[in-house]
Amino acid sequence: MGWIKSFFTSSIGRKILMSLTGLFLTLFLIVHLIGNIQLLYNDGGEAFNIYADFMGHNPLIQTVSIGNFAFIVLHFIMATALTLQNRKSRSVKYESANKSGSWASRNMYIFGAVILVFIIIHLSNFWFVSKFGSVCESDIAALSIDCQNEYKRLGGKDLLNSTTLNDCKTAFSNLQTQYGTDGTNYSICKVDYGDGPVKDLYSVVQQKFSNPLYAFFYIFCMLFIAFHLWHGFQSAFQTIGASHQKYTPIIRSVGYLFSVLLSLGFAIIPLIIFIKSLS
Amino acid sequence: MQLTLRVWRQSNPSAKGEFENYDVYGIDKDMSFLEMMDVLNQQLIKEGKDPVAFDHDCREGICGSCNMYINGRPHGPWDKTTTCQLHMRAFEDRDTIVIEPFRANSFPIIKDLAVDRSAFDRIIEKGGYISVNTGNAMDANAIPIEKEIADTAMDAATCIGCGACVAACKNSSAMLFVSAKVAHLNMLPQGKVESGERAISMVNQMDAEGFGSCTNTYACEAECPKGISVTNIARLNRSFIGASIGG
Numbered sequence: 001m002g003w004i005k006s007f008f009t010s011s012i013g014r015k016i017l018m019s020l021t022g023l024f025l026t027l028f029l030i031v032h033l034i035g036n037i038q039l040l041y042n043d044g045g046e047a048f049n050i051y052a053d054f055m056g057h058n059p060l061i062q063t064v065s066i067g068n069f070a071f072i073v074l075h076f077i078m079a080t081a082l083t084l085q086n087r088k089s090r091s092v093k094y095e096s097a098n099k100s101g102s103w104a105s106r107n108m109y110i111f112g113a114v115i116l117v118f119i120i121i122h123l124s125n126f127w128f129v130s131k132f133g134s135v136c137e138s139d140i141a142a143l144s145i146d147c148q149n150e151y152k153r154l155g156g157k158d159l160l161n162s163t164t165l166n167d168c169k170t171a172f173s174n175l176q177t178q179y180g181t182d183g184t185n186y187s188i189c190k191v192d193y194g195d196g197p198v199k200d201l202y203s204v205v206q207q208k209f210s211n212p213l214y215a216f217f218y219i220f221c222m223l224f225i226a227f228h229l230w231h232g233f234q235s236a237f238q239t240i241g242a243s244h245q246k247y248t249p250i251i252r253s254v255g256y257l258f259s260v261l262l263s264l265g266f267a268i269i270p271l272i273i274f275i276k277s278l279s
Numbered sequence: 280m281q282l283t284l285r286v287w288r289q290s291n292p293s294a295k296g297e298f299e300n301y302d303v304y305g306i307d308k309d310m311s312f313l314e315m316m317d318v319l320n321q322q323l324i325k326e327g328k329d330p331v332a333f334d335h336d337c338r339e340g341i342c343g344s345c346n347m348y349i350n351g352r353p354h355g356p357w358d359k360t361t362t363c364q365l366h367m368r369a370f371e372d373r374d375t376i377v378i379e380p381f382r383a384n385s386f387p388i389i390k391d392l393a394v395d396r397s398a399f400d401r402i403i404e405k406g407g408y409i410s411v412n413t414g415n416a417m418d419a420n421a422i423p424i425e426k427e428i429a430d431t432a433m434d435a436a437t438c439i440g441c442g443a444c445v446a447a448c449k450n451s452s453a454m455l456f457v458s459a460k461v462a463h464l465n466m467l468p469q470g471k472v473e474s475g476e477r478a479i480s481m482v483n484q485m486d487a488e489g490f491g492s493c494t495n496t497y498a499c500e501a502e503c504p505k506g507i508s509v510t511n512i513a514r515l516n517r518s519f520i521g522a523s524i525g526g
Binding site for chain 1: 285296298348350351352353377379382383384385446447449450451452482483485486489490491492493494495496497498501502509510512513514515516517519520523524
């Protein structure tokens with residue numbers, strides 16, 4: 001068993017972890033983009049919401065998504081460990097730094113750090129809302145005025161226990177059964193396309209990206225994904241030892257194409273939704 | 280030619296070094312960079328000052344001693360050229376040239392531009408050889424080797440161990456050096472016998488010496504005076520993975 005420890009504590013072993021987790025995350029991005037393209041269908045969100053519901057409940061997808069989170073964390077931890085070691089290896093810097101090697105390859109950790117911040121914001125915008133979001137705005141609007149005031153006063157928390165109004169208790173209880181609320185006050189509605197109610201994540205996305213700040217923040221962050229993949233894709237292959245005079249140029253080209261197409265694909269979604277929201 | 284040299288001066292390994300500017304005159308454009316340094320040192324000696332310490336030996340581009348970091352590049356502005364083979368026609372009259380030692384914590388400065396690269400020797404001691412302990416040298420063609428393999432191994436073997444890869448790398452990684460040494464021996468039948476063990480123990484020594492890890496910027500390949508290819512790094516990774524997992 002000692003070999004496992006010495007393999008994964010060696011510089012090459014750690015880099016192989018970086019490489020494999022990176023390639024997995026790239027694969028995830030492809031699946032993610034294909035799914036997200038459905039946001040652009042002109043079907044009022046039916047395809048996307050049904051897809052999102054499937055992704056949220058399929059046990060296989062759920063297992064893979066746990067792996068996905070774990071790989072993001074592992075990728076980050078390994079990158080940090082390696083970067084710290086790399087910085088430590090030269091205490092006195094050059095007066096004139098070496099400029100060989102592509103700009104992207106020299107700034108991978110910075111891109112990665114920006115992407116990590118983006119992922120956290122992105123998860124809180126959509127993943128967290130779809131997972132834990134409760135109580136739809138239009139449902140609240142349908143309550144009596146007294147109940148609405150009570151809801152605002154309580155900020156969505158402890159709705160059942162703190163109200164003394166009986167009709168509100170019933171109304172809140174209905175909402176909680178419907179949404180399986182946990183007391184958080186993120187709002188997400190449910191829609192029924194014939195197979196029972198599913199969460200309307202589509203509308204949450206539409207609403208977020210109608211805000212130019214969010215839309216352009218997302219588009220801006222895709223630049224970092226592009227730079228990260230520009231170097232990362234071919235670098236991952238080099239690290240696992242996949243280098244060949246015939247195939248490496250192909251891998252390199254695929255990586256470049258991939259970084260551009262993938263980030264463009266992700267960037268057009270907020271852009272189109274924002275433009276549509278203007279009309 | 281007249282030049283301003285901005286040279287790193289450091290009197291001993293623990294001293295805090297600093298840059299000093301020197302003007303040198305009467306430099307011929309056909310002088311080598313080291314001859315220009317000799318002119319500077321002659322000038323300093325005449326002025327009663329301490330000459331600049333720098334490593335040099337063969338002065339014909341094969342020993343790997345003359346390690347200087349010139350204007351942001353190990354061995355200066357010419358590709359695939361050692362400092363001794365760099366000539367002053369690479370520069371313009373009245374240029375300012377910044378000359379630094381190869382910087383890496385694993386290459387501690389001895390004095391001025393001379394650094395201690397015995398970390399490389401300790402890596403070689405861990406497997407940069409084949410274990411043939413007795414007998415005469417064999418006939419060169421007794422073991423048939425494919426031409427392509429012999430060529431690739433020979434390309435890796437041209438590494439002179441100068442340390443430019445470490446100096447150029449933003450992580451001070453020695454991967455190009457180690458991979459050239461490992462690839463050279465692992466590809467040939469004489470070296471194959473110990474290939475796995477060689478990859479693991481040389482990489483472990485490289486890590487122990489405090490070199491950084493490879494982030495595939497390929498600055499090493501760009502700066503290598505012998506044009507060693509980063510393909511060797513992939514080869515080393517393959518050997519290392521194979522030996523670690525397959526054992």
